[in-house]
Amino acid sequence: MLRYLYLMGAILSFSCSDPSKLVGSNPDQAEESNAPKAVQRTSNEEPEPDTIVSEPVSIAGAFLSCQRSEGSESAAMACQIDEAGIQAGFGAGRVEMLNLYSLADDRAFADHPFTFPNENSLEFELPAINTMWRIELVYPGGQMLRDWEVSRDASVNNLLEDGDFEAISVADNATDVSFRIYVANGEGSAWTATLQEDNNCPDMIPVFELNTSNPTTGEAAKFGQQFLDLDGGCFTDPSIEAGNVGIEQDLELTAGSLYLLDFWYNARNNPAKSMGMEVKVNGDTLWQEATITYQADWRRGKLIFKAQVDRVKVEFLEIGVSDRAGTALDGIRVIAIPAG
Structure with a gap:
């Protein structure tokens, strides 16, 4: 429904x-x-x-x-x-x-x-x-x-938590490389990581892959210091290229009110990999881009919607090939639009 x-x-x-x-x-x-x-x-x-x-x-x-x-x-x-x-x-x-x-x-x-x-x-x-x-x-x-x-003025209330993916520090938790960490299930963030259908990780643990600036590829966050990758390696064995995931967060909104949902996205700087993304609200697809290619500048997605119920689930799902390089996300917001 x-x-x-x-x-x-x-x-x-x-x-x-x-x-x-x-x-x-x-x-x-x-x-x-x-x-x-x-x-x-x-x-x-x-x-x-x-x-x-x-x-x-x-x-x-x-x-x-x-x-x-x-x-x-x-x-x-x-x-x-x-x-x-x-x-x-x-x-x-x-x-x-x-x-x-x-x-x-x-x-x-x-x-x-x-x-x-x-x-x-x-x-x-x-x-x-x-x-x-x-x-x-x-x-x-x-x-x-x-x-x-x-605007992105600090006084505007973002109804999402951790939209810039800064709640878990990469610098404080990095192990294999200095610019990336894997977090099982997204634990420690307001987001929950979910397995996509083509995720073939043997451990069946959805990975929340956080990244900071990568000196090799030149990639950097759009806002703050960190961004999210929707296709990491497997949690117990990061060398396995099978980690497509989604992220989701439940919001308490007001039925009948207007909201702005926007986010910034890009592909990883690896042309050999396949990346694409789908955005859903309460299970209904609002937007889908099957092939996302890397650009020097992040791109913005913007959507206005009217909530029909008071509790809404927002999801971002990787739909590219599960090959350990997914769509990069940053700066996600849900903003209430005043009536009038």
């Missing part, structure tokens, strides 16, 4: 080096007169995937995707349109108005100025550096797309 409502049609991946290069799609459908409207369901109806409930976040399957540039000195935001991962331009005259709402201090900035640096991106400066924004892109006729963006 579906126990949450997936509001974004596709999770969005960003390169952290260039916030203007966001996943986008064709907004042509946004002006169609038969574009679907927000639908209010009664409490005894089960919501369907990708159905919009009481939130004008999409028009004809198109979704707005915005990301604030990194760095405390910058307050720039870049947005694009996404529809099933297909990128296309805004086009002249497509956008009638840009409205911003600072949810941190309840301020509205109607008809905020914006620019089109190229046909695939809309950019604007934030009027103040605040922690949480709602962005509304208004089309002729009053239809709108909506997105939310939350």
Whole structure:
């Protein structure tokens, strides 16, 4: 049974080096007169995937995707349109108005100025550096797309624990090499490690592989000092290449409320290995990338969802070949989005 409502049609991946290069799609459908409207369901109806409930976040399957540039000195935001991962331009005259709402201090900035640096991106400066924004892109006729963006300010409450994988110290526990440790079942972290179907470790112990900067490969954490690898060796014999795992964490949320789930990911710097990842909430797949290749910059995944129950399980699962090199994860957050 579906126990949450997936509001974004596709999770969005960003390169952290260039916030203007966001996943986008064709907004042509946004002006169609038969574009679907927000639908209010009664409490005894089960919501369907990708159905919009009481939130004008999409028009004809198109979704707005915005990301604030990194760095405390910058307050720039870049947005694009996404529809099933297909990128296309805004086009002249497509956008009638840009409205911003600072949810941190309840301020509205109607008809905020914006620019089109190229046909695939809309950019604007934030009027103040605040922690949480709602962005509304208004089309002729009053239809709108909506997105939310939350900074990594320390004052923003991450509902996940140990999202940066720093709770267990690699430096204090390293044995075979100085930059990696294996932790059985994820013990000592808020996360629980789980075996994937193709994990063939004889000991059947899911391994929580933590890494710090690797001087040989040049890999480093996105945040803090450590990151997680979803495919380590076997716990009792790390030389066995069979260790695909998942990680999961249960959260106490509020049914009916909106949440932002985002994370940073990359492949390990080993082109001979196979890496891919799946993200689930309460057993339902939100996003999957079958083949992830290494890049110098970490990529960001961003998702907005509405909780349908008060207890939610968040999972990240390795789906590449079980070959002792898995998807690297860091900076996972679940943030409550204020109403309004």
